[in-house]
Amino acid sequence: xxxxxxxxxxxxxxxxxxxxxxxxxxxxxxxxxxxxxxxxxxxxxxxxxxxxxxxxxxxxxxxxxxxxxxxxxxxxxxxxxxxxxxxxxxxxxxxxxxxxxxxxxxxxxxxxxxxxxxxxxxxxxxxxxxxxxxxxxxxxxxxxxxxxxxxxxxxxxxxxxxxxxxxxxxxxxxxxxxxxxxxxxxxxxxxxxxxxxxxxxxxxxxxxxxxxxxxxxxxxxxxxxxxxxxxxxxxxxxxxxxxxxxxxxxxxxxxxxxxxxxxxxxxxxxxxxxxxxxxxxxxxxxxxxxxxxxxxxxxxxxxxxxxxxxxxxxxxxxxxxxxxxxxxxxxxxxxxxxxxxxxxxxxxxxxxxxxxxxxxxxxxxxxxxxxxxxxxxxxxxxxxxxxxx
Ligand SMILES: Cc1cc2nc3c(=O)[nH]c(=O)nc-3n(C[C@H](O)[C@H](O)[C@H](O)COP(=O)(O)O)c2cc1C
Numbered sequence: 001x002x003x004x005x006x007x008x009x010x011x012x013x014x015x016x017x018x019x020x021x022x023x024x025x026x027x028x029x030x031x032x033x034x035x036x037x038x039x040x041x042x043x044x045x046x047x048x049x050x051x052x053x054x055x056x057x058x059x060x061x062x063x064x065x066x067x068x069x070x071x072x073x074x075x076x077x078x079x080x081x082x083x084x085x086x087x088x089x090x091x092x093x094x095x096x097x098x099x100x101x102x103x104x105x106x107x108x109x110x111x112x113x114x115x116x117x118x119x120x121x122x123x124x125x126x127x128x129x130x131x132x133x134x135x136x137x138x139x140x141x142x143x144x145x146x147x148x149x150x151x152x153x154x155x156x157x158x159x160x161x162x163x164x165x166x167x168x169x170x171x172x173x174x175x176x177x178x179x180x181x182x183x184x185x186x187x188x189x190x191x192x193x194x195x196x197x198x199x200x201x202x203x204x205x206x207x208x209x210x211x212x213x214x215x216x217x218x219x220x221x222x223x224x225x226x227x228x229x230x231x232x233x234x235x236x237x238x239x240x241x242x243x244x245x246x247x248x249x250x251x252x253x254x255x256x257x258x259x260x261x262x263x264x265x266x267x268x269x270x271x272x273x274x275x276x277x278x279x280x281x282x283x284x285x286x287x288x289x290x291x292x293x294x295x296x297x298x299x300x301x302x303x304x305x306x307x308x309x310x311x312x313x314x315x316x317x318x319x320x321x322x323x324x325x326x327x328x329x330x331x332x333x334x335x336x337x338x339x340x341x342x343x344x345x346x347x348x349x350x351x352x353x354x355x356x357x358x359x360x361x362x363x364x365x366x367x368x369x370x371x372x373x374x375x376x377x378x379x380x381x382x383x384x385x386x387x388x389x
Pocket of ligand 1: 013014015018019020021022088089090091092093124125126127128129130156157158159
């Protein structure tokens with residue numbers, strides 16, 4: 001036998017049936033009915049719900065001491081397959097009826113539930129505040145373990161006088177169809193920064209106040225929510241074995257790709273401190289990859305109208321010739337020997353790498369003959385300022 005599916009709509013309008021909020025809520029009903037889902041609308045204006053007196057006993061004991069209709073309505077909401085919270089805008093917010101209902105729900109306010117049921121928020125205004133009010137209600141659905149698949153809002157000046165009523169109806173149809181689908185497929189959305197923020201806030205609060213928020217603390221413990229955000233969301237990070245070689249190769253590929261294709265857009269990671277003879281990516285790359293990547297960090301403002309060719313003749317751990325051409329505010333990398341470079345740097349690759357990473361002082365290395373320079377020495381001194389760090 002298939003389960004009878006039911007959506008509960010809690011409506012905070014004093015107008016009850018016939019009010020704009022109810023008209024909007026009832027626009028949902030036929031589309032749910034098409035999917036064999038019943039909609040029951042509860043009008044808070046017809047219920048007896050006393051104010052919250054702020055005694056805080058409910059977060060200690062788990063229930064409110066006041067005996068009225070509140071607990072029954074929350075119970076219905078918790079049992080439902082989907083939940084709608086609906087309120088017109090009264091002075092920029094929900095109505096007093098809805099607010100009292102929410103305030104009285106403190107016993108449930110710090111108890112996230114793993115039910116992850118879909119729902120909707122609905123709000124009508126005369127032209128100001130309905131989107132914010134619907135967003136507020138959408139956030140509060142969480143108190144009953146529900147998340148919003150969307151908000152239905154409308155501007156209505158006078159009973160039933162909607163602005164673009166056909167569009168409100170069309171939106172209601174879409175949302176209702178989506179709500180029905182979400183209920184049937186037991187939809188979940190991926191975790192968001194808002195989920196994380198509320199988890200961290202609430203978990204911290206409940207833990208710090210555990211002597212006072214006794215029932216909330218019990219709830220978190222019983223659900224193992226203190227075990228972490230993954231457990232709380234019931235969503236887990238993909239487990240992949242860590243492979244240091246793969247990571248290094250990946251970094252190399254990214255840098256090589258940036259140097260080759262996206263030189264104008266992608267800037268490689270640069271070393272931490274300024275270097276008199278040039279800069280380089282700080283990850284473990286070869287000297288040649290480093291030179292290839294340099295156009296990615298080229299500072300065209302610093303270069304101005306400079307035209308120069310820097311030739312590199314590398315030996316030692318890597319044997320290669322390459323040059324950087326700077327002209328028209330651009331920098332490009334080429335392999336081989338340039339016919340007439342302005343300056344030529346002859347260096348063991350490991351020395352140039354160390355200098356570029358800031359591990360060796362460039363000037364001191366030059367003075368002590370660790371590498372040689374031919375041509376315009378002043379260009380060498382400019383090299384550092386031509387590339388972003
Ligand atoms: C006390 C009161 C305050 C209201 N405050 C606002 C408001 O801040 N912004 C707004 O656009 N409409 C405001 N309205 C208009 C209602 O939100 C609007 O008429 C709505 O359609 C009523 O929906 P209902 O028939 O479901 O109660 C207010 C109405 C009343 C009675």
